[in-house]
Amino acid sequence: MRDVAVIGIGMTKWGELWTKSLRTIFVESALLALDDAGVDKIDSMVVGCMSSGLFVGQEHLTSLLSDYLGKNPVPAARVESACASGGLALRQGFIEVASGMSDVVLVGGVEKMTDVTGCEATFALGTAADQEYEGFHGLTFPGLYAMMAVAHMHKYGTTREQLALVAVKNHDNGSKNPLAQYPFKITVDGVLQSVLVADPLRILDCSPITDGAAAVVLCSADMAKKMKKPVIRITGSGLATDTIALSSRKDMTWIESTHLAGQKALAMAGRKIGDIDLFEVHDCFTIAEIMVTEALGIVEKGRGGRAVEEGLTSLKGKFPVNPSGGLKAKGHPVGATGVAQAVEVVKQLRGEAAERQVKGAKRGLTQNMGGTGGSSVVHVFEAE
Amino acid sequence: MPNPARAWREYPQRYRLEAEKCTKCGTIAFPPRLVCPQCGNRKFAKTKLAETGKLLTFTIIRVPPDPFEDQAPYAVGIAELEDGVKLTAQVVDCDFAALKVGLRVRLEFRKLSEEGEAGVIYYGYKFVPE
Amino acid sequence: MAGIVGYGAYIPRNRIKVEEIAKVWGADAPSYKKGLMLEEKSVPSPDQDTITMSVEASKNALRRAGIDPREIGAIYVGSESHPYAVKPSGTVLAEALNATPEVHTADLEFACKAGTEGMFIALSLVQAAAVKYGLAVGADTSQGAPGDALEYSAAAGAAAFIFGQDKLIAEILHTYSYTTDTPDFWRREYQYYPQHGGRFTGDPAYFTHILGAARGIMAKAGMKPADFQYVIFHQPNGKFPLRAGEILGFSRKQIDPGWLVPKLGNTYSGSSPLGLTATLDIAKAGDMILLVSYGSGAGSDGFIFRVTERIDEVRNLAPRTRDMLDKNKAYLDYGVYAKYRRKIRKAK
Numbered sequence: 061m062r063d064v065a066v067i068g069i070g071m072t073k074w075g076e077l078w079t080k081s082l083r084t085i086f087v088e089s090a091l092l093a094l095d096d097a098g099v100d101k102i103d104s105m106v107v108g109c110m111s112s113g114l115f116v117g118q119e120h121l122t123s124l125l126s127d128y129l130g131k132n133p134v135p136a137a138r139v140e141s142a143c144a145s146g147g148l149a150l151r152q153g154f155i156e157v158a159s160g161m162s163d164v165v166l167v168g169g170v171e172k173m174t175d176v177t178g179c180e181a182t183f184a185l186g187t188a189a190d191q192e193y194e195g196f197h198g199l200t201f202p203g204l205y206a207m208m209a210v211a212h213m214h215k216y217g218t219t220r221e222q223l224a225l226v227a228v229k230n231h232d233n234g235s236k237n238p239l240a241q242y243p244f245k246i247t248v249d250g251v252l253q254s255v256l257v258a259d260p261l262r263i264l265d266c267s268p269i270t271d272g273a274a275a276v277v278l279c280s281a282d283m284a285k286k287m288k289k290p291v292i293r294i295t296g297s298g299l300a301t302d303t304i305a306l307s308s309r310k311d312m313t314w315i316e317s318t319h320l321a322g323q324k325a326l327a328m329a330g331r332k333i334g335d336i337d338l339f340e341v342h343d344c345f346t347i348a349e350i351m352v353t354e355a356l357g358i359v360e361k362g363r364g365g366r367a368v369e370e371g372l373t374s375l376k377g378k379f380p381v382n383p384s385g386g387l388k389a390k391g392h393p394v395g396a397t398g399v400a401q402a403v404e405v406v407k408q409l410r411g412e413a414a415e416r417q418v419k420g421a422k423r424g425l426t427q428n429m430g431g432t433g434g435s436s437v438v439h440v441f442e443a444e
Numbered sequence: 445m446p447n448p449a450r451a452w453r454e455y456p457q458r459y460r461l462e463a464e465k466c467t468k469c470g471t472i473a474f475p476p477r478l479v480c481p482q483c484g485n486r487k488f489a490k491t492k493l494a495e496t497g498k499l500l501t502f503t504i505i506r507v508p509p510d511p512f513e514d515q516a517p518y519a520v521g522i523a524e525l526e527d528g529v530k531l532t533a534q535v536v537d538c539d540f541a542a543l544k545v546g547l548r549v550r551l552e553f554r555k556l557s558e559e560g561e562a563g564v565i566y567y568g569y570k571f572v573p574e
Numbered sequence: 575m576a577g578i579v580g581y582g583a584y585i586p587r588n589r590i591k592v593e594e595i596a597k598v599w600g601a602d603a604p605s606y607k608k609g610l611m612l613e614e615k616s617v618p619s620p621d622q623d624t625i626t627m628s629v630e631a632s633k634n635a636l637r638r639a640g641i642d643p644r645e646i647g648a649i650y651v652g653s654e655s656h657p658y659a660v661k662p663s664g665t666v667l668a669e670a671l672n673a674t675p676e677v678h679t680a681d682l683e684f685a686c687k688a689g690t691e692g693m694f695i696a697l698s699l700v701q702a703a704a705v706k707y708g709l710a711v712g713a714d715t716s717q718g719a720p721g722d723a724l725e726y727s728a729a730a731g732a733a734a735f736i737f738g739q740d741k742l743i744a745e746i747l748h749t750y751s752y753t754t755d756t757p758d759f760w761r762r763e764y765q766y767y768p769q770h771g772g773r774f775t776g777d778p779a780y781f782t783h784i785l786g787a788a789r790g791i792m793a794k795a796g797m798k799p800a801d802f803q804y805v806i807f808h809q810p811n812g813k814f815p816l817r818a819g820e821i822l823g824f825s826r827k828q829i830d831p832g833w834l835v836p837k838l839g840n841t842y843s844g845s846s847p848l849g850l851t852a853t854l855d856i857a858k859a860g861d862m863i864l865l866v867s868y869g870s871g872a873g874s875d876g877f878i879f880r881v882t883e884r885i886d887e888v889r890n891l892a893p894r895t896r897d898m899l900d901k902n903k904a905y906l907d908y909g910v911y912a913k914y915r916r917k918i919r920k921a922k
Contacts (some may be wrong), residue, residue: 139500189494192454193475198505199520200513206503207522214501215543259504259540262567307522307530308481312501421523459670514920515620536621537587537906553670554621555630565657567625567666 061158065284066292066441068097069151069403074391075241077271082116082172083128085273089396090129093275100288102277103162104131105136108149109395114184116175124229125396126170142188143344145169146274146398147428147437151297154439160395163279163282169399170273181269185394186197188431190305202266202345204306204432206258209347211312213260215362218350220260222365227264227347227388229374234385236415240269241391244338265346270391285357292406296331296440298324304434313362315433318355322427322438329440333357336440337421338378338408340401342429343386349373352427353381375416383408398428409443440441445559452567458568461495461551463529464488472529496574498524499547504540511557523549523571537572548574575721578879579641579707579738580888582634583851584627585731585838585898587847588617590911592726597907599721601818606726610860611812615839617906618715620914624653627732627844628711629670634892635709635734636671643671646655647705648696652688652843654761654768656681667711678705685759686808687869688712689843693735694875697746700737707738711730714842719767720917727811729839733847733895742853743885744863750791750876752783758828759870770870776814779872784808784818787874788866795878799823804859806849806869809835818866831856834886837899850879852895859883 070092077085086107094100105126112118116311122136129412141148153167173181186195189204212218228248233241246264254264284291298321303309309316326332333356341356343349350364357368367373373381384390384404387397405424407413421443428437454475456462463474468485474493479486502521505512512518519535521543535543536554549571558565575755591614607613618627628651636643641895649671651663664679682695689712694710713732717723737746758779761768771779784807792798799805805828807815812835819829832849841848846867853863863879912918 179508179513180509182507183511187508194532195509196568197520197570198508198515198518198557199532200505200507200509202507203503203505203520207501207520209505210545211501256504256506261503303481305532308533312522344498455669459666460672534621536619537902537904542682553626553633554619555623556621564625565625567670570621 063281064154064157064278064294065281066276066294066402066406067279067284067287067289068093068099069406070096070346071135071139071239071274071403073239074270074393076174076270078174080271082112082118082170082420083124084127085172085271086168086170087128089273090166090275093277097277099164099277102131102134102164102166103166104156105131105134105157105166106149106153107138108145108147108398109143110140110142110171111184111187112172114173114187141435142430143342143394144398144428144430144435144437145200145395145441146400147426148398149296149300150398150402151299151437152275152437154294154297157278157280163283165278166275166313167399168273168275168277169396170241171393171395172271173269173393174271176443194304200258202222202258202261205345205347206261207306208312208351210259212347212351215313216365218365221248222350222369223346224248224263225368226343226349227251229368230343230382230386230388233375233383233416234389237390238387240385241268242389243385255279261345261347261375267344267387267392270393272391272393272396272400274403276399276402276406291444292409293442294439295442296325296329297440298322298328299435300324301435302433304431306432313351315355315429317376317436318352318427318429318438321436322356325438325440329442331423331440336423336425337419338383338405338424339381339427340384340404340424341381341386341427342397343382343388348429349381349386352429356427375418379420383413383418398426401426401428402439402441405441409441445472445563448564450567451564453545461569463491463493466490472527474529474531493529493531494526496548497523499523499535499545499549500530501545502543519543521571525539533569533571535571542573550574575745576697576737576739577742578735579741579743580639580736581736581851581854582631582632582638582892583732583895583898584634585846586616586622586627587902587904587915588619588906589614589616589903590906590908595906603847608798609813610726611836612726612839613819613836616731616841617911617914618730622654622730623715624651624658624713625657625666628663628667628713628734631713631732632667632671632711632732636742637892639736639867639890641707641736641741642678643673643854645872646673646677646707647708648699648708650680650692650696650709650710652682652684652692652712652841653714654683654685654688656683661711665836684873685842686810686842686845686872687838687873687875689733689847690867690875693753693847693877694749694751697737697749700739701734707736709734709736712843712847714844715838716842717767717915720885724768724770727840729841730842731838731844731848733844733851735847736884741884742882743888744879744881746877747880748791748795748878750787751873752787752790753873754783756872760874762870775870777872780810780814781818783872783874784866784868785821787866787876788822791864791876791878797922798879801862802828802882804828804831804853804857806846806863807866808833808846809849810840812836833864834895834899834901848895854881854885854895857881857885859885
């Protein structure tokens with residue numbers, strides 16, 4: 061296997077992009093990444109997108125996107141693993157370069173979510189659950205995570221305020237990220253008084269509906285060195301699956317797929333969790349970040365809530381989690397999220413994260429998750 | 445609108461709670477599977493789920509997906525049945541304030557959703573407090 | 575001898591009070607309560623219909639019957655609120671009970687007497703030895719037009735009976751039907767709410783048929799009111815069955831155990847059948863019970879039952895009707911009631 065480096069990153073402002081179509085937001089980010097890398101010719105393209113079919117009625121994305129990027133007849137593949145589609149695209153790009161199959165790969169992620177009603181979006185996102193035995197009973201994603209929250213609170217005494225503190229922390233970070241959908245601060249009271257979505261989760265516990273895309277350019281580390289670019293290597297990649305239905309899990313308070321993907325990625329990188337300087341994780345809901353910090357081993361089982369309270373995961377804490385603002389403040393265009401996490405980590409490791417820069421960051425980790433943890437992708441990035 | 449076949453083929457599970465028990469390790473698969481998730485065995489014997497259990501967790505859906513727009517707000521929970529199977533279903537005939545982990549529930553036959561005013565009606569199980 | 579092998583009831587949890595409905599229409603609640611002898615009525619949840627209630631009532635009947643559902647050879651669901659205009663309720667019921675595929679099934683409709691129609695047919699098939707067991711259900715989630723007098727009474731409930739020749743909890747000694755063409759109440763195809771003939775629903779309709787059937791079956795059996803421990807008449811409101819009893823010479827003691835209407839409302843096809851389940855809940859071996867149903871249009875079915883000793887073995891194997899009526903109630907305001915009954919016009 062060859063060493064793989066990220067030589068270009070691209071991301072535009074996320075939000076409700078009423079004037080822009082799926083193809084436009086993708087091409088904008090892809091062009092930024094190609095320009096950042098200083099390359100024009102790519103050997104292959106991988107795109108993560110969860111549900112362009114349900115959100116905009118468009119499948120056959122690779123043909124559309126390579127066409128509008130002006131890259132036909134480049135080999136291109138779309139990958140899907142619900143909200144982990146972006147992370148999965150990154151892993152597929154990584155495998156292509158590492159294997160020697162391709163030298164330069166453009167990895168993109170995109171989702172255009174605001175062309176449908178709220179109910180339709182809720183339905184589309186719900187397809188990441190077991191359609192016949194969860195969705196059929198009226199369950200939604202906020203509903204599934206709410207049930208995980210109730211179980212976590214019951215088992216470990218995690219409090220409603222601790223959940224709110226995750227959102228407050230991530231909005232603090234997001235307020236320093238000009239590309240974030242909601243770059244402003246919120247308060248614990250604001251979260252606790254916001255509208256209920258699925259008890260006990262309120263609207264400010266939830267990541268928003270977002271239009272957005274992100275892209276990175278990968279190539280072999282040797283090639284990157286010759287290009288005299290800051291070389292950020294991907295040193296570890298882990299992917300794991302778990303049961304699609306939450307009810308089939310042994311423990312609803314534990315995300316086993318994240319735990320396993322994290323262990324695999326760290327083992328590949330030859331690192332321990334304590335070696336990592338910053339984390340971009342899948343806080344689709346406040347409870348998710350708490351459970352992910354536990355599954356990755358940043359904190360012990362059941363201590364995720366207290367860790368936020370104690371500031372362990374804040375920007376200036378020992379283990380900064382979601383300096384970008386996370387899915388909560390930055391936005392969560394589902395298929396783009398996993399790629400945007402890589403964009404943030406590369407920015408941080410290059411020292412380009414401005415106000416939200418984690419000082420002296422040398423190693424970062426991304427964790428991207430599908431459904432309630434039915435799939436998880438973890439990557440480790442390291443600066444030279 | 446999906447073809448009615450999609451719901452029809454699930455009737456044994458949704459109407460009668462039919463499940464399958466692994467002949468090797470005894471794991472109950474609901475819905476039935478071809479491979480035991482516990483031991484990998486491929487032989488099962490027919491069985492039926494227990495009709496009572498207790499809630500492991502629950503939520504109240506305030507923002508529903510499209511087909512459930514008229515039902516919101518409604519409660520959904522996961523209960524562990526007497527036979528150890530964990531089942532997801534709505535919790536009805538229960539004041540929201542009375543929902544709690546450990547609440548004893550039984551299964552009742554209810555309407556789950558319908559394909560608009562003219563389409564087929566979907567029936568199945570829901571939890572009610574015991 | 576053929577008779578009832580098992581019986582079961584189902585009443586939804588929701589209720590609405592007469593006052594709550596009267597308030598919306600500016601009607602005088604005390605006079606309605608007194609005139610109709612109604613206090614409140616049951617209301618189905620949005621996820622309950624004739625099919626779901628039939629399944630639950632039939633499961634209760636099966637619990638008491640203690641038979642293999644595959645031995646049921648005929649299933650009839652009587653209702654004027656079948657969820658489908660075309661496609662049977664009975665097939666869902668048969669599938670849910672695991673009684674398919676060797677079973678004869680039909681949906682019946684005859685205003686409020688569709689339940690006893692099913693009982694009549696299922697019993698006849700058992701008597702003819704065409705089937706081992708037959709299941710009949712009377713169930714309804716009836717709708718009265720908003721503001722109409724029927725809105726105070728149209729309620730939801732179901733009662734199910736399994737008939738057979740063995741394991742009887744009540745023998746059926748006689749049946750009798752009394753039918754004429756009397757248009758006192760109807761609902762045309764594609765119409766949402768029924769219409770009725772006002773006071774014409776009384777003497778020429780309800781009373782003529784109820785009294786005709788009651789007198790006819792007693793004459794056939796050579797019995798008089800004093801020979802019965804209990805009597806159940808169809809209960810469109812509280813007053814009619816009491817008046818019918820009075821005319822025929824029955825006492826309140828005979829009527830009251832099956833007189834559920836003041837707290838239940840008129841469950842249409844489930845009305846007199848639920849009166850029977852409530853009566854069986856308290857009956858003793860040897861008790862004689864007279865049941866006379868009524869369906870607009872119009873007709874009455876009469877049954878004479880003699881309770882057997884097995885009643886004591888099965889009574890507590892399923893919930894009692896009065897418990898479902900009196901316990902675990904949830905009162906609705908008119909707004910929620912209107913939403914549940916789809917009386918609110920929404921977008922789309």
